[in-house]
Amino acid sequence: MNxxxxxxxxxxxxxxxxxxLALIEERIQSAKQSxxxxxxxxxxxxxxxxxxxxxPEVALRLDSPEIGRLTELSxxxxxxxxxxxxxxxxxxxxxxxxxxxxxxxxxxxxxxxxTYGLFDEQRYMARGERFRAFDTKFGRMGMLICEDMWHLSxxxxxxxxxxxxxxCLSSSxxxxxxxxxxxxxxxxxxxxxxxxMFLNCRVLYCNRVGYEDGVNFWxxxxxxxxxxxxAVRGKILEEDCVTAILDEGSLRRERxxxxxxxxENLFITLQELRRIEQERGR
Amino acid sequence: MSIxxxxxxxxxxxxxxxxxxxxxxxxxxxxxxxxSGGIDSALVVFIAAEAxxxxxxxxxxxxxxxxxxxxxxxxxxxxxxxxxxxSVVPITPMVDSYFDMYPDADNMRRGNKMARERMTILFxxxxxxxALVLGTSNKTELLLGYGTLFGDMASALNxxxxxxxxxxxxxxxxxxxxxxxxxxxxxxxLWAGQTDEEELGFSYRQVDxxxxxxxDLRMTRDExxxxxxxxxxxxxxxxxxxxxHFKRRLPVIAKVSxxxxxxxxxxxxxxxx
Numbered sequence: 001m002n003x004x005x006x007x008x009x010x011x012x013x014x015x016x017x018x019x020x021l022a023l024i025e026e027r028i029q030s031a032k033q034s035x036x037x038x039x040x041x042x043x044x045x046x047x048x049x050x051x052x053x054x055x056p057e058v059a060l061r062l063d064s065p066e067i068g069r070l071t072e073l074s075x076x077x078x079x080x081x082x083x084x085x086x087x088x089x090x091x092x093x094x095x096x097x098x099x100x101x102x103x104x105x106x107x108x109x110x111x112x113x114x115t116y117g118l119f120d121e122q123r124y125m126a127r128g129e130r131f132r133a134f135d136t137k138f139g140r141m142g143m144l145i146c147e148d149m150w151h152l153s154x155x156x157x158x159x160x161x162x163x164x165x166x167x168c169l170s171s172s173x174x175x176x177x178x179x180x181x182x183x184x185x186x187x188x189x190x191x192x193x194x195x196x197m198f199l200n201c202r203v204l205y206c207n208r209v210g211y212e213d214g215v216n217f218w219x220x221x222x223x224x225x226x227x228x229x230x231a232v233r234g235k236i237l238e239e240d241c242v243t244a245i246l247d248e249g250s251l252r253r254e255r256x257x258x259x260x261x262x263x264e265n266l267f268i269t270l271q272e273l274r275r276i277e278q279e280r281g282r
Numbered sequence: 283m284s285i286x287x288x289x290x291x292x293x294x295x296x297x298x299x300x301x302x303x304x305x306x307x308x309x310x311x312x313x314x315x316x317x318s319g320g321i322d323s324a325l326v327v328f329i330a331a332e333a334x335x336x337x338x339x340x341x342x343x344x345x346x347x348x349x350x351x352x353x354x355x356x357x358x359x360x361x362x363x364x365x366x367x368x369s370v371v372p373i374t375p376m377v378d379s380y381f382d383m384y385p386d387a388d389n390m391r392r393g394n395k396m397a398r399e400r401m402t403i404l405f406x407x408x409x410x411x412x413a414l415v416l417g418t419s420n421k422t423e424l425l426l427g428y429g430t431l432f433g434d435m436a437s438a439l440n441x442x443x444x445x446x447x448x449x450x451x452x453x454x455x456x457x458x459x460x461x462x463x464x465x466x467x468x469x470x471x472l473w474a475g476q477t478d479e480e481e482l483g484f485s486y487r488q489v490d491x492x493x494x495x496x497x498d499l500r501m502t503r504d505e506x507x508x509x510x511x512x513x514x515x516x517x518x519x520x521x522x523x524x525x526x527h528f529k530r531r532l533p534v535i536a537k538v539s540x541x542x543x544x545x546x547x548x549x550x551x552x553x554x555x
Contacts, residue, residue: 013307014552052548174296177288211303213550214439216296237299 197228319353397433427526
């Protein structure tokens with residue numbers, strides 16, 4: 001089924017849920033008016049990124065009024081969005097939800113919380129424990145949050161679980177000023193393109209913009225076709241609204257021309273991984 | 283091409299965006315900064331003018347009686363070139379009346395006092411104009427500790443603190459800083475004829491090549507020696523970084539509670555912005 005996705009390249013305010021929610025609602029309304037079927041927001045769109053000790057203060061339960069409001073809005077348009085989730089046992093997750101037809105269709109909790117260089121996520125947040133694909137009106141999808149995608153196994157699992165569209169919600173800081181374009185942008189573009197190509201999957205990458213304490217987020221939200229080609233890419237370092245048209249035909253054709261995923265041998269992979277696991281355990 | 287070659291268009295976009303975003307999000311429209319006639323403050327004033335509009339930028343030249351008159355002329359040239367507000371506040375009366383009490387003070391004390399005098403003037407104008415103070419220290423001098431703590435190192439926002447001096451030169455070309463300012467020898471201008479490179483004992487281009495490999499690329503001492511740096515040079519720069527580290531940190535707080543500011547009470551400065 002063909003569908004249109006909007007990548008909302010926004011600039012959230014750090015720790016300001018209500019203001020961010022208003023901004024997000026605006027973007028949802030305009031995506032809806034433009035006739036889009038799905039709107040994707042960045043990682044931690046409701047809260048901003050460098051939260052540190054704010055994490056418990058901005059965390060929302062899945063049954064909070066704010067998530068309820070967004071879920072309600074999904075009656076008209078599907079929504080993927082990132083926020084800080086708090087559970088009954090007071091763990092705080094860097095989470096994303098996929099909302100469709102007024103229900104929470106899927107919840108993904110970021111598994112790979114970077115704690116190196118300028119990152120310090122695992123100091124403040126709990127680690128998710130699963131990668132699962134899920135069914136939507138537009139086919140089977142998988143969600144990843146930023147660093148998750150830098151682990152080959154994450155996208156691989158989702159693809160093996162049947163996802164044909166990978167959503168990556170990101171808050172990627174810009175760094176590296178020696179090349180033709182920003183170092184982190186080049187790295188991400190290689191990653192999303194290679195992932196799409198290896199797994200014959202579409203990739204919808206949504207990254208935020210703005211500055212927090214001098215760190216810039218570079219934007220460049222992008223739709224990468226299953227061939228690995230960039231179909232549309234947002235502005236660098238500026239707010240944007242990227243419209244991507246995902247047609248079923250190109251997915252079908254790519255899977256006929258390059259059936260690597262079909263030929264992927266799950267049995268060998270698992271056999272070898274089990275062996276490695278056993279050997280490591282010794 | 284040097285390892286320090288930067289994509290100056292991209293750099294310009296990031297730094298202009300930085301000033302615009304970080305200034306406006308705190309609810310302020312204006313900035314104030316010291317304009318010395320040197321290249322660092324010239325570059326920052328150009329970035330600020332592009333980010334906020336020249337009318338929202340206030341540049342203040344604060345000469346002492348021993349400052350080279352050429353410095354003020356260059357500061358004026360730079361301000362005219364980008365159209366920002368410009369004023370001159372001499373610091374001679376304040377500095378001299380203080381040192382009348384300490385006539386034996388050496389050049390270092392006098393230089394530090396001048397830098398701190400300028401800082402108080404900038405922060406006073408911050409309140410007067412409702413403007414944020416922009417810093418103009420580059421990465422080379424921040425790493426070497428070649429600056430005055432709570433003097434020229436004090437600011438609200440520093441657009442060029444992650445740029446080596448060599449990159450300041452590159453970006454200055456891109457942004458069209460007046461040629462005289464780009465070409466002249468860097469100087470703290472505390473006394474006539476002083477130049478940074480003579481005082482430091484090496485050139486900025488030389489030390490930037492080392493700093494980039496040591497700090498950014500994290501090359502080991504052996505690796506640095508292998509690519510041609512003298513061991514003595516490596517060691518002396520390493521100690522300069524180590525011994526000046528206190529200048530790059532907030533004052534140390536003695537911990538007694540469960541939540542101590544900046545140790546386990548951690549928030550971004552842009553909290554709520």
